[in-house]
Amino acid sequence: MKVIVLGAGESGVGTAVLAKAKGYEVFVSDFGMISDKYKAILNEFDIRWEEGKHTESEILSGNIVVKSPGIPDKVAIIQKILANDIDVISEIEFAYTFNTEPSVAITGSNGKTTTTMLTYHLLSKGGLNVGIGGNIGESYAKQVAVNPEKCYVLELSSFQLDGIRKYRPHIAVITNISPDHLDRYDYKYENYINAKFRITMNQTKDDYLIYDYDDVEIQRWLTNNKTAAKKVPFSISKKLEYGAYLEGQNIVVAMDKETVVLPISELGIEGKHNVKNAMAATAVAQLKRIRKQSIRESLSDFQGAEHRLEKVMKVENVQYINDSKATNVNATFFALESMKTPTVWIVGGVDKGNDYDELMPLVREKVKSIVCLGVDNSKIKAAYESVVDTLIEVQSMADAVKMAQRLAESGDTVLLSPACASFDLFKNYEDRGHQFKAEVNNL
Incomplete structure (x- = not known):
């Protein structure tokens, strides 16, 4: 062969x-x-x-x-x-046949990296023999060559899921769905959605599908299509009999006669979207029988993913935050939503067909100034020029950070959350994030 x-x-x-x-x-x-x-x-x-x-x-x-x-x-x-x-x-399909322990697979338009890292953190701190791979870290296949008996927590993109045939995760997670990568799906949103749901296509009644109950597209797909897996919803808007939900300032995860209650204030990561990520990861941990105390401790000491709402440092009482991994409008929505102080927003790059109107209420409420960092900023300017006090265009990360420092006052936040791909001025979103952090450290 x-x-x-x-x-x-x-x-x-x-x-x-x-x-x-x-x-x-x-x-x-x-x-x-x-x-x-x-x-x-x-x-x-x-x-x-x-x-x-x-x-x-x-x-x-x-x-x-x-x-x-x-x-x-x-x-x-x-x-x-x-x-x-x-x-x-795909690599996932090939490696799966040699992995003796069923895996946990996580996909979604946003939040999948944080949820994957958090799930791995909960399971490894809870004493399980786990690895992490897929769209993150070392190759899944290479790890399986050395450690075929580990339970791998895999972050899977729609592209990786397109290449599976028999791959069957024991626990699958869909964090959310919003338009992304439509150029690879004939600009048909339904093709992209169907690609995401390939994660559950081979699951049986002995497997689990954890999903965002509040997500309209996920609910629509589940109404019109079947999955054999046991459905485990999570929600921040509705109390659920089975799954994870909010009660006051607590996350409640109620499954199989076991209930875990976790105060939001103890989470090591901030923002509504991270409450959902924590719900998904905790549901996995419960299904894997991790002790409640271990889950609670692990949630509080988790630091989050690099380039995802990463607090870089404070300079002259201005907090600088690296959210370079926000390559679409939906990811930036979560970032702006979690801002607690007046914000200088660094945005721009290669536009993937963004609709900037979705961010308008948050920009009006949270953003005082915009620094456009991209070769073509015309759409961003057209959307927000009349909404914020100052909008400035720059062509390098050094200029973006210096300009943001000038525009920010004590108590403000400078947020890099581009809502765009990075390929006009940078190698990738990691390069963009690293350059941002280096320039902040030079201030």
Whole structure:
């Protein structure tokens, strides 16, 4: 059996290592250049590879193709592979068959990284043998090659879910759904929603689907479609007989005759959206039989994900917050909603078809000044120029931070929450966040 791996990043190289360990013939092909770090790993395991091209004859000689989630199905080589009746799957599908312990899978348009990290934190502090992977950290496949018996908590994007066939998580979580990546789904929102719900397609009555009861799109899908899994809702607006809900200033998680009560004030992370993330993670922890006291302690000492409402530092009594991972309007909505002081907002980048009207009430209420950081800021200017006192355009992170410092007064917050992709001025959202933190540290 020959496995072809397309894309030699973290996911692809991890898949190649696992496939080699399981006795497959392996060939890795990347249309771009492969980093020295990954070349070294491929060479160490004696795995053949190519870069800067896709050799068609080699690729079409494979039995299975595992592709990087970043490669769209529309590209010519994928179309050729499919025309030759060769199955194209994701790393998740390939690695799953070698993972002896059922996994926990988490998806959603926003909150999935925080929920994945928090769930892993709760389970590992609770004494379980767990790993973390998927769209976060080390490759799931590479970890399975070394530790196949761990329960992995996996953050899964819609792209990764597109490539599953039989993958079945014991516990699945959908944090929320809002429009994102529509360019990969023929600009049809329903295609994107259906991709997210692939997380539950192979679940049985012995499995669990944890989901946001308040999310209109999730409710609509569950009304019109079936899942065999036992449904575990969470809500901040309705008291539920089964699931997680708010009662006063407490999170209540009531499941299978077990109830956990957690004061919101004890959460280590702030904001309404993080109350929901905590509900989802706590529901997983309860299903995995983690002790109540351990859950409570773990929720209070969890620090949150980098680039997600990350408190960088205070300078002259102005709090600087890095929310670079907010690459869509919905994520920025959560960020602005959690602001408690007048805010200087750094926004902009590559617009993904954003509707900025959704943020208008929050901008009017919370934002005093806007710093536009992007090559094309015309939509942001059109939306907010008449709403805030000051709106300034800049072309570098150094200028953005300096300008924000000038506009902020003692007691204010400077928030980087771009609502856009980063590729016009930065390598990715991490690069954007790291540059922001470096410039704040230079103040």
